[in-house]
Amino acid sequence: xxxxxxxxxxxxxxxxxxxxxxxxxxxxxxxxxxxxxxxxxxxxxxxxxxxxxxxxxxxxxxxxxxxxxxxxxxxxxxxxxxxxxxxxxxxxxxxxxxxxxxxxxxxxxxxxxxxxxxxxxxxxxxxxxxxxxxxxxxxxxxxxxxxxxxxxxxxxxxxxxxxxxxxxxxxxxxxxxxxxxxxxxxxxxxxxxxxxxxxxxxxxxxxxxxxxxxxxxxxxxxxxxxxxxxxxxxxxxxxxxxxxxxxxxxxxxxxxxxxxxxxxxxxxxxxxxxxxxxxxxxxxxxxxxxxxxxxxxxxxxxxxxxxxxxxxxxxxxxxxxxxxxxxxxxxxxxxxxxxxxxxxxxxxxxxxxxxxxxxxxxxxxxxxxxxxxxxxxxxxxxxxxxxxxxxxxxxxxxxxxxxxxxxxxxxxxxxxxxxxxxxxxxxxxxxxxxxxxxxxxxxxxxxxxxxxxxxxxxxxxxxxx
Amino acid sequence: xxxxxxxxxxxxxxxxxxxxxxxxxxxxxxxxxxxxxxxxxxxxxxxxxxxxxxxxxxxxxxxxxxxxxxxxxxxxxxxxxxxxxxxxxxxxxxxxxxxxxxxxxxxxxxxxxxxxxxxxxxxxxxxxxxxxxxxxxxxxxxxxxxxxxxxxxxxxxxxxxxxxxxxxxxxxxxxxxxxxxxxxxxxxxxxxxxxxxxxxxxxxxxxxxxxxxxxxxxxxxxxxxxxxxxxxxxxxxxxxxxxxxxxxxxxxxxxxxxxxxxxxxxxxxxxxxxxxxxxxxxxxxxxxxxxxxxxxxxxxxxxxxxxxxxxxx
Numbered sequence: 001x002x003x004x005x006x007x008x009x010x011x012x013x014x015x016x017x018x019x020x021x022x023x024x025x026x027x028x029x030x031x032x033x034x035x036x037x038x039x040x041x042x043x044x045x046x047x048x049x050x051x052x053x054x055x056x057x058x059x060x061x062x063x064x065x066x067x068x069x070x071x072x073x074x075x076x077x078x079x080x081x082x083x084x085x086x087x088x089x090x091x092x093x094x095x096x097x098x099x100x101x102x103x104x105x106x107x108x109x110x111x112x113x114x115x116x117x118x119x120x121x122x123x124x125x126x127x128x129x130x131x132x133x134x135x136x137x138x139x140x141x142x143x144x145x146x147x148x149x150x151x152x153x154x155x156x157x158x159x160x161x162x163x164x165x166x167x168x169x170x171x172x173x174x175x176x177x178x179x180x181x182x183x184x185x186x187x188x189x190x191x192x193x194x195x196x197x198x199x200x201x202x203x204x205x206x207x208x209x210x211x212x213x214x215x216x217x218x219x220x221x222x223x224x225x226x227x228x229x230x231x232x233x234x235x236x237x238x239x240x241x242x243x244x245x246x247x248x249x250x251x252x253x254x255x256x257x258x259x260x261x262x263x264x265x266x267x268x269x270x271x272x273x274x275x276x277x278x279x280x281x282x283x284x285x286x287x288x289x290x291x292x293x294x295x296x297x298x299x300x301x302x303x304x305x306x307x308x309x310x311x312x313x314x315x316x317x318x319x320x321x322x323x324x325x326x327x328x329x330x331x332x333x334x335x336x337x338x339x340x341x342x343x344x345x346x347x348x349x350x351x352x353x354x355x356x357x358x359x360x361x362x363x364x365x366x367x368x369x370x371x372x373x374x375x376x377x378x379x380x381x382x383x384x385x386x387x388x389x390x391x392x393x394x395x396x397x398x399x400x401x402x403x404x405x406x407x408x409x410x411x412x413x414x415x416x417x418x419x420x421x422x423x424x425x426x427x428x429x430x431x432x433x434x435x436x437x438x439x440x441x442x443x444x445x446x447x448x449x450x451x452x453x454x455x456x457x458x459x460x461x462x463x464x465x
Numbered sequence: 466x467x468x469x470x471x472x473x474x475x476x477x478x479x480x481x482x483x484x485x486x487x488x489x490x491x492x493x494x495x496x497x498x499x500x501x502x503x504x505x506x507x508x509x510x511x512x513x514x515x516x517x518x519x520x521x522x523x524x525x526x527x528x529x530x531x532x533x534x535x536x537x538x539x540x541x542x543x544x545x546x547x548x549x550x551x552x553x554x555x556x557x558x559x560x561x562x563x564x565x566x567x568x569x570x571x572x573x574x575x576x577x578x579x580x581x582x583x584x585x586x587x588x589x590x591x592x593x594x595x596x597x598x599x600x601x602x603x604x605x606x607x608x609x610x611x612x613x614x615x616x617x618x619x620x621x622x623x624x625x626x627x628x629x630x631x632x633x634x635x636x637x638x639x640x641x642x643x644x645x646x647x648x649x650x651x652x653x654x655x656x657x658x659x660x661x662x663x664x665x666x667x668x669x670x671x672x673x674x675x676x677x678x679x680x681x682x683x684x685x686x687x688x689x690x691x692x693x694x695x696x697x698x699x700x701x702x703x704x705x706x707x708x709x710x711x712x713x714x715x716x717x718x719x720x721x722x723x724x725x726x727x728x729x730x731x732x733x734x735x736x737x738x739x740x741x742x743x744x745x746x747x748x749x750x751x752x753x754x755x756x757x758x759x760x761x762x763x764x765x766x767x768x769x770x771x772x773x774x775x776x777x778x
Binding site: 039040041042216217222226229230234235236237238240241243251252253254255256 | 466467468469470471557560561563564568571572575576579620722724774775778
């Protein structure tokens with residue numbers, strides 16, 4: 001929030017003016033109210049494997065994270081470029097594989113990628129879109145230094161927090177929004193619906209029917225699935241509501257089976273179709289793959305999109321962007337060592353205590369090492385894992401992440417954050433909602449923002465020009 | 466609307482109604498246990514039979530001490546009809562049908578679940594029981610209020626209300642089924658009025674002891690009580706009232722979908738034939754047979770609704 005000279009950065013000026021005139025006890029009271037509001041709304045998540053963790057709340061911080069209009073312009077240009085390149089990359093990988101032939105990305109990285117789906121080769125997803133919905137994780141290290149930390153093209157989650165956090169702020173502090181010109185995020189569900197409908201398959205006649213596929217009420221992101229379906233006015237379906245009828249995927253309604261045109265699925269590729277993928281899966285629809293191939297349904301995101309989330313592939317993103325757009329990447333990557341390469345591995349092992357090491361297919365902050373925060377014992381254990389299976393890991397320097405203020409009992413205190421803006425793509429273009437999910441490490445000094453590791457969220461404000 | 470969603474709305478409403486009905490049964494049982502300790506065990510047994518969980522209770526506990534029965538009915542996770550089990554199932558169904566509920570209705574259900582789960586974390590002391598039972602009924606009333614005040618009168622609403630009235634009819638019929646012997650003019654009762662406390666209990670379990678007085682004054686007769694609970698069209702828990710409502714909601718669904726259903730035909734027959742008889746002829750034909758027949762009819766009706774509207778595959 002403050003610049004190095006200790007002045008309030010300009011996007012925060014109006015907010016700080018308001019905050020200083022406020023009674024801290026009142027804000028404290030509002031913070032408690034916000035929590036009750038989240039419980040009543042049911043914005044809870046399940047932590048897998050936790051005994052008492054059936055339903056938990058992600059901590060919510062009442063101080064917004066504020067981004068200026070010019071910062072947002074830069075960010076959104078960079079994100080748009082990146083998402084365009086990713087989609088082009090996926091098309092290429094599942095068609096002529098020019099980028100592999102050109103030697104810009106090693107073939108192993110695709111062939112050895114568990115998310116690579118050979119069945120997608122040569123198949124044209126409706127509208128040529130693979131990444132209908134994506135989330136780009138961004139960190140900031142200085143006044144004008146933004147880095148992309150991760151691409152989430154498989155099934156980025158958290159958009160319901162972006163929306164509910166704003167809703168909560170509007171309820172708690174309505175007067176603030178009269179003082180600070182904040183851009184709206186609430187049209188995300190409608191944009192999502194339009195964007196999905198614009199990708200309807202050839203078999204669709206008339207207004208496309210969109211449905212959201214969820215694994216069910218016990219899934220950790222169920223709230224989000226129902227939220228999105230509800231706000232799009234789409235049906236929220238589970239595998240057992242669906243079957244293939246006359247060459248279409250259809251849902252069982254009170255009046256019989258009705259065809260679905262676009263399925264926004266929140267289940268992984270493996271579980272989509274027990275006839276074509278995992279036979280033990282109860283979550284998917286037997287035969288949906290054949291319907292997809294024949295142009296009978298759009299699956300969003302397209303099967304096989306998960307290869308883009310691979311953290312080893314991430315290190316090639318600057319090349320990928322250049323290859324498909326002819327431009328330099330507008331947003332830089334975090335420098336990354338690929339442990340699969342012996343030289344890189346050696347350097348990583350030498351500098352382990354100062355690095356962050358991640359599994360290439362990992363997510364949720366599991367299975368990662370934060371060098372500076374790790375004990376000798378943890379370092380030694382991780383060293384052994386690295387040596388045993390180097391290609392499973394990448395390493396990055398520990399960035400001096402910028403901090404933003406959170407509200408504590410003792411007033412404002414700085415904490416590290418990241419940002420996940422949400423991006424929609426259709427043949428009609430790319431839409432980035434001005435805002436996103438700001439995740440915050442609630443413990444002082446911590447760099448881990450994942451909700452499964454005790455991270456919290458806050459509202460993200462992009463200011464009007 | 467998805468068949469599954471329709472089914473979840475129907476069951477959400479049934480479970481919510483069940484929690485309220487069970488609270489009322491506990492209330493009536495508790496009153497007898499306090500005032501007539503010698504008949505308490507028999508009374509608790511009839512409460513458990515009415516709730517359909519007597520066998521489960523017997524298997525786990527055996528003797529009918531007030532504390533044990535109350536805890537079993539309120540909190541026991543092994544009892545699928547305990548208030549805690551029922552409210553959890555209501556909430557799970559509401560979550561499944563979340564996209565068909567207004568925010569207010571969903572939040573009312575979720576708040577009920579949170580409130581009752583917190584309230585029933587520990588065994589309830591007898592002194593606190595009346596308050597706890599009041600809270601259960603209030604929570605139920607809040608959900609009903611939200612449903613009534615905010616839901617579009619579309620198919621989802623009719624499925625929910627259908628569930629409510631089916632469950633309620635089932636509950637009233639079960640009370641009659643368990644207590645019918647009290648209402649029968651048997652040898653012992655010829656020439657005597659039925660036991661005051663007993664008839665009050667029956668009426669209390671359907672929250673209608675005052676309503677009965679307004680209608681029939683001080684005259685207490687088996688025939689009148691049965692008439693009130695079975696045939697009286699303005700009494701919101703009578704079999705006639707519930708059947709008329711079920712028929713009405715099924716008719717609205719038919720109109721909504723433009724398709725005639727067997728479920729509606731069953732409900733129509735229930736309300737126009739079964740419940741269109743003078744009370745004397747019901748007694749003549751045997752009250753017990755009549756009530757068990759009614760329970761069978763509504764079980765069939767529930768199955769037919771499930772089939773007609775494709776709740777499951």
